Amino acid sequence: MDLLIITLVVFFILIVFIKKISSGHPKEAIRQPPGPWNLPVIGSLHHLLRPQPAHQILSRLSAIHGPIMGLKLGEIGAVVVSSSAAAKEILNTHDISFASRPIYSSIKVITYGGKDIAFAPYGEFWRQMRRLCLLELLSAKRVQSFRYIREEEISNLIQSIAGAAASSVSVNLNDEISQLSGNITARAVIGRKTTDHKLFRSVITGVDKLASGLNFPDLFPSMPFIARITGFQRKLEECHQNLEQIREEIIKERRKNQESLRPFAVDDIIEVLLRIQVENNLQIPLTDDHIKAVISVS
Known part of the structure; x- marks a missing residue:
């Protein structure tokens, strides 16, 4: 069993490495919010894999890195907003830019790819x-x-x-x-x-x-x-x-x-x-x- 897990992990890392090499020249970096340090492949996930509830972990990290914090969850970028002023900017001033929600695999099953109101893209x-x-x-x-x-x-x-x-x-x-x-x-x-x-x-x-x-x-x-x-x-x-x-x-x-x-x-x-x-x-x-x-x- 241990050998199987090790083999899968090595295979997974190898696939990621090959994809990065085959992706060609890196694109121009986009300025990201401050956040905790990342590991290769998994990004910030290791900071979240703790016994505490998720909101307590994010609160502790936000106290260190600021009210607008960036996380890398595998290949997915995420931004954690923990101040009322920043939340007002997102939900009121720039609400259209943030109106659409990401549709993950399980949500696609329920909503046929966002054909309800909760997960339909803004439009x-x-x-x-x-x-x-x-x-x-x-x-x-x-x-x-x-x-x-x-x-x-x-x-x-x-x-x-x-x-x-x-x-x-x-x-x-x-x-x-x-x-x-x-x-x-x-x-x-x-x-x-x-x-x-x-x-x-x-x-x-x-x-x-x-x-x-x-x-x-x-x-x-x-x-x-x-x-x-x-x-x-x-x-x-x-x-x-x-x-x-x-x-x-x-x-x-x-x-x-x-x-x-x-x-x-x-x-x-x-x-x-x-x-x-x-x-x-x-x-x-x-x-x-x-x-x-x-x-x-x-």
């Missing part, structure tokens, strides 16, 4: 989706229409806690509140008539676990073989297949039963999106991929 489609959310999905009237869902789920939680207390059973409030939030969101997005919302939530949770933390394949995009060696690619493909099957079934079921669902109290988010798709009044047409991406990150 006409993002502005269209923003207007759609403000006017249709997240309007005060729409949020108020889901009040009965919130009341029912909170009532269920209170009864569950009361029952546990009567039986002297301990309750993990973190888990219960997380489940409460997930149930409310699932019912508002997918609808109370859908039986797949628990399975849907479990698959999304699995993708979230893949997206959290440092995923080395995303830090070395020029070396896609890392994803296969580490098994990351296989896990992504499994999540994609499960998620795609559930989303397809939800949309097909809703289209099939759309008329019979009208008598219910309110339109859920997926029904609103399907209605807008049929009306086809948008500058950029709303496809099934857009709908599946939106309901996955809601």
